[in-house]
Amino acid sequence: MTREKSPDREKALKIWLKSGRLKKLSEIAAELGLNPSMVRRWKSVDKWDEIPITGRPRGAKRGNQNAKGNKGGKGGPEGNQKALKHGFFSKFMPQDPEFMEIREIVETMSPADMIWENVLSLYQRLIWGRRITHIKDKDDVTKVLTKKKPGMFGTEQEWEYQQAWDKYNSAIKAEATVMKELRSAIKQFIEIAPEKDERRLKLERMKLEIEKSKVAIEKLKKGDGSADDDLIEDWVKAVEADV
Structure with missing residues (x-):
């Protein structure tokens, strides 16, 4: 069954044209409550930049009778998926609405959009990780129950104590892993994204901050730098300001 064209697709185009072709796609997406990647895809597929200034839609002139007398074909049966590029596989996919x-x-995303979503996901993991692994001070000790079983004199329990320096060391390693993936994703995006893509500038700034943070983490691993917890917290705030 052919998917109906989204009414928001036409709305997005009209908003863009009405703004004199100056309104950012991210702003259009926010106005319509859409994913910015979808609006960028529509602009690319529908070739908005090639629309004449007059705004006349493509196709034959009004009154053209080239198709007069053509009854057209019957079309495929209900549920036919021949028009889908990967229709053969789609019938095996879960039919869950979500x-x-x-x-x-x-399906509306370009490779650049997919990588951009990955960049955002990794960045969110980085921020969320800092929230989970935050250490108050050197006396911040975590007590974890590791074993609990019935005994002769009541319930037997075993506890594990995680010292502040152990937790900090684990957090640094985890953060370094995420940053490595993030740097790789940023590099991929910059390589394939159009030169005028508004997201490139944000990523260039983020890339610089990640490089600075990488150097700081290496110093901490070697014991050459300050173990102040605010070190990477400052980096997070700096990147948040640019994104």
């Missing part, structure tokens, strides 16, 4: 909604969004 899954299909995600699939529809993904």
